[in-house]
Amino acid sequence: MSLSDRSRRGALAALLTATLSLAACGFTPAYAPNGAANSLQNAVLTFEPDTRQEYLLVQRLEERLGRPVSPTYALDVALTIESTGTAQSGGATRSQITGKATFALKRIGTKVILTEGRVETFTGYSTTGSTVSERAARSAAEERLMVILADQIVDRLILAAPDLP
Template sequence: MWSRRGLILSVGATLSACGFTPVYGPTGEGQALRGAIRPAGPETELTFAFVRQFEERLGRANEPRYSLGYVIALDEVGRAIDGSNNITRYTIEGIIDWTLTPRGATSTVLSGRETGFTAYSASGSTVSTLESERDARRRLAVLLADKVVTRLLAEAPTLAR
């Protein structure tokens, strides 16, 4: 019978045999991107939340090798209606188009589009509904930042060359 530790060691040995290395490990490809990308400066509460999460994941770039340009578009849609025909639940759908450009260059080395959505309730007071909407937008910015970082980490081996 396998113990949990034995199973973990077995899985680790199997993954290392196939060339797998953790992206955040000491020799992982993700270390090359740590502190190497400077996102465009935030201009709104949404983009501030995006940049904060991006820098939380990859570190603040003091001497960046790359610039990250991005455009975030949102669409808010009512999803639930009560008996009085009032919308009580909204979803906010977000799309981010992003480009990664070496500092001082004009051509991009990587670009992509990520999508996500969050929802919030509009059944409380005006103040609670507004705060729920702000929180949903912040959560969406975090979700989009995490998706961009995941994509960048997946492409890290090609960027390190």
């Protein structure tokens, strides 16, 4: 089923209006050459990971922010992970992993905190399979959790980027 000419024109007009509205309000993509977060790209030195979870978090942070070439900022993160089982039909068949990350961004060479915050999220996995499948499910859940936490941290940094010196 194809759209009529009238529907197509209406859709194009709506798209054009939305585009012009964004341009009129001064919208620019965060990582554009003059974008607010451009100063963070390849400029944030992350902390040295000690655990698998920290490694996964740093890996995702570097995917989003780039690996530091000549770092301007240092990012410190304190990570807390908790696991709980949830009961269903008399026994625990799912587990939930909660992650909390407190972060602080500083200019390298100073102790002045430019921005800081705390992010929190959770994910779950099934515990009904074998020991091997349960370990694999937990590992995948931890990886998802670190990706979500890292994305939340980067989002907060992007929001703070226009105010960074």
